[in-house]
Amino acid sequence: MRKCGKCGGRLRRTHRTFKQRFSYMAIYRCRECKNIEFVPRRYQLHFGAACRCPKCGTFRVVRLKERDRIDPLHTGFLNLLEKLAGGKLHHCRWCRLQFYDRRRLASEIAAAAPPVAKPAATTPTDEAKSDA
Numbered sequence: 001m002r003k004c005g006k007c008g009g010r011l012r013r014t015h016r017t018f019k020q021r022f023s024y025m026a027i028y029r030c031r032e033c034k035n036i037e038f039v040p041r042r043y044q045l046h047f048g049a050a051c052r053c054p055k056c057g058t059f060r061v062v063r064l065k066e067r068d069r070i071d072p073l074h075t076g077f078l079n080l081l082e083k084l085a086g087g088k089l090h091h092c093r094w095c096r097l098q099f100y101d102r103r104r105l106a107s108e109i110a111a112a113a114p115p116v117a118k119p120a121a122t123t124p125t126d127e128a129k130s131d132a
């Protein structure tokens, strides 16, 4: 039984519209506070502002200058679309997976955003180095 993220009440699975079926595995509604929770489908990882691994969803990916000969390249229709749309080659160090993505890295977005009063959670310094 899933619980409401707001009030801890019991969630009830609700009917999805035709359009929502494409985006969500399930949609739950809280009986108590009417809060709605969405369970996104996996390909939703391709949406959003920052580049992330299509397999594990981490934001800690690096951009590659050229294709790595050892690690596999993500095979998938969406990956192909990303490449055709001008996506750059990225690499997930956890999955050892290469993939194409058009979006900026989360560290780049954080760097572009106005400074927030909190210590940096990511360390982009090791990713900025190139071995060219």
Ligand SMILES: [Zn+2]
Binding pocket: 004, 005, 006, 007, 008, 009, 030, 031, 032, 033, 034, 035
């Ligand atoms: Zn609730």
Ligand SMILES: [Zn+2]
Binding pocket: 053, 054, 055, 056, 057, 058, 092, 093, 094, 095, 096, 097
């Ligand atoms: Zn990954």
